[in-house]
Amino acid sequence: MKTLRPLQSIDKLENAAALDPVANKVRDVVQAVLKPGALRDVLHGVPIGHPLHPLMILVPTGSWLSAAVLDLIPGSNKASAVLIGTGVASAAPTALAGWADWSEGHEQQLRVGIVHATANLIAVGLYTGSLVQRLRGRSGKLLSYTGLVVVSAGGFLGGHMSYRQSLGANHNEDVPHRIEAGWHSIGSLEELQEGMLEKRVLGEIPLVVFRRGSEVSVLSNTCSHLSGPLNEGKVTVDDGDPCVVCPWHNSGFSLKTGEVVQGPATSPQHSFETRVIAGQVEVSLPNAG
Incomplete structure (x- = not known):
């Protein structure tokens, strides 16, 4: 019909x-x-x-x-x-x-x-x-x-x-369904610049990566609000925690947890678990697959 x-x-x-x-x-x-x-x-x-x-x-x-x-x-x-x-x-x-x-x-x-x-x-x-x-x-x-x-x-x-037109919808909802469960390498720790937002790709899913010392935070890169590229945004600090602000509409997300700290976004970013094995950064998304 x-x-x-x-x-x-x-x-x-x-x-x-x-x-x-x-x-x-x-x-x-x-x-x-x-x-x-x-x-x-x-x-x-x-x-x-x-x-x-x-x-x-x-x-x-x-x-x-x-x-x-x-x-x-x-x-x-x-x-x-x-x-x-x-x-x-x-x-x-x-x-x-x-x-x-x-x-x-x-x-x-x-x-x-x-x-x-x-x-x-x-x-x-x-x-x-x-x-x-x-x-x-x-x-x-x-x-x-x-x-x-x-x-x-x-x-x-x-x-x-x-x-x-998906105004108000979560533009990040599909991520867990497009990533296999388990740990995946996204490159070496040395390649990541300190305090900079960088883009990596896992399969077809873009990620935003932020390094602070030996700690690495990884979120899905597509903003849940209207699909803006978070790696092109800026880093701010909220209650001592680093946050990423989307370059399109200024939605803010905690780089540690992915939770929203500033609208207009209402849905959190997917936050990946990270670990460093033999100098390689590996990520895993809970409940993926």
């Missing part, structure tokens, strides 16, 4: 360069408002290990969908109004988390995302109008049902961004 023809046109949004001026301007504003730090990391979902935005979406969309069902039942006007108000109130923090993720996307994701956000903004306006009508004793159902259609269209675009 092929994709429905009307939906194939959504792919064209990815290459709609006419959206770039608006998308780029909004991105700049979001990045100026949401500076790197604890708040931005929370909005990205760093503390929970995956994007926060999809989880938060449940509140407004769940409230509005429930209101749509209650509107079919006589005498449920007050309950519907409460649900619609809940959805409107929760839309702002939900959108803020979405803006944080979107602002760190590539140009195709920005284009689809700006249309996604526009649809959601229109839906919030419709639901706000419906709530005002209900508080004045009117029905408000036409506006709320129209809002449900619009927010559903926006949600469809959100799904396109998440699953077709």
Whole structure:
């Protein structure tokens, strides 16, 4: 079965360069408002290990969908109004988390995302109008049902961004399935420069290697956020531990453990066990194969 023809046109949004001026301007504003730090990391979902935005979406969309069902039942006007108000109130923090993720996307994701956000903004306006009508004793159902259609269209675009364009997905998930279990040599210790990020390849998997004295740290090189090459990044220090910062979107990872220390990435890098045998550096990835 092929994709429905009307939906194939959504792919064209990815290459709609006419959206770039608006998308780029909004991105700049979001990045100026949401500076790197604890708040931005929370909005990205760093503390929970995956994007926060999809989880938060449940509140407004769940409230509005429930209101749509209650509107079919006589005498449920007050309950519907409460649900619609809940959805409107929760839309702002939900959108803020979405803006944080979107602002760190590539140009195709920005284009689809700006249309996604526009649809959601229109839906919030419709639901706000419906709530005002209900508080004045009117029905408000036409506006709320129209809002449900619009927010559903926006949600469809959100799904396109998440699953077709992989915004928010782990771009490093395949590594354990493409490496054989056991120890593998990646070269001699003497070849590694002290305090420098270097690239090595194990089979088809690129690795980033960092030497500090006789200690060698090895992570998967492809950034889990959007596939940036970590070996081209920079080394920083977090609580005394060396970290690598991705050159594309500034995600930070502990070189010892691979854990995220700074978003927008939410998934850790795969961290390899290392040992030096007869001057050769060997690596092993737990649970590989």
